[in-house]
Amino acid sequence: MYGQQIVSTIMKNIVLFGPPGAGKGTQANVLKDTYQLVHISTGDVFRKNIKNRTPLGTLAQSFMDKGELVPDQVTIDMLSDEVAKNAEGNGFIFDGFPRNTTQADALDEVLAAHDACVDAMIALEVNDEILVKRLLKRGETSGRPDDSSEEIVRNRIQIYYNETAILKSYYQDKNKYHGVSGEGDIEAITKRLKAVIDTL
Numbered sequence: 733m734y735g736q737q738i739v740s741t742i743m744k745n746i747v748l749f750g751p752p753g754a755g756k757g758t759q760a761n762v763l764k765d766t767y768q769l770v771h772i773s774t775g776d777v778f779r780k781n782i783k784n785r786t787p788l789g790t791l792a793q794s795f796m797d798k799g800e801l802v803p804d805q806v807t808i809d810m811l812s813d814e815v816a817k818n819a820e821g822n823g824f825i826f827d828g829f830p831r832n833t834t835q836a837d838a839l840d841e842v843l844a845a846h847d848a849c850v851d852a853m854i855a856l857e858v859n860d861e862i863l864v865k866r867l868l869k870r871g872e873t874s875g876r877p878d879d880s881s882e883e884i885v886r887n888r889i890q891i892y893y894n895e896t897a898i899l900k901s902y903y904q905d906k907n908k909y910h911g912v913s914g915e916g917d918i919e920a921i922t923k924r925l926k927a928v929i930d931t932l
């Protein structure tokens with residue numbers, strides 16, 4: 733009884749990080765079940781809104797189709813709503829958010845409002861040429877317009893380096909950064925991620 737109470741009050745909030753095609757979505761889907769966490773993929777939420785033809789979807793699509801980032805305030809408001817909807821759970825795996833320091837600061841504020849914080853950023857490290865191959869292969873079956881051309885795929889990777897990669901030092905400065913290799917078998921990568929999460 734006592735043990736159960738402790739487990740239910742510990743929240744773990746993990747940012748799963750890495751460039752497009754690193755395998756964040758695939759791994760988050762496994763980890764959310766293992767650790768009973770809510771997986772929030774901002775890209776998935778935008779795609780759902782596009783499918784349902786909401787005003788948010790229409791706005792997001794104009795940026796997504798070119799491989800560009802959706803404006804911060806729109807993305808932050810959406811993320812904040814998603815966190816509020818699931819605030820009673822064990823915590824979150826954030827996938828695709830934050831993508832710059834404005835969003836990282838916003839995430840701290842959003843979580844602080846629920847008496848929580850980011851416990852760790854875990855990054856999947858993958859060579860660029862492997863990323864391009866993986867994304868184009870996914871594009872053959874996913875129907876995602878942003879996976880369908882090498883130009884857009886490379887633009888997304890470039891934006892990652894220009895705007896997002898800086899978050900490595902942002903979380904390193906807080907002693908919250910953990911890098912693992914995102915190359916190889918899906919199961920082997922999951923093992924590496926679990927080894928980090930189990931130390932948190």
Ligand code: AMP
Nearest residue numbers: 774775796799800801802807828829831
């Ligand atoms: P993803 O599914 O994470 O690869 O994201 C697909 C696209 O959704 C990105 O290229 C952006 O256009 C948009 N997007 C997803 N997450 C964010 C975010 N945190 N900030 C801005 N745009 C985002």
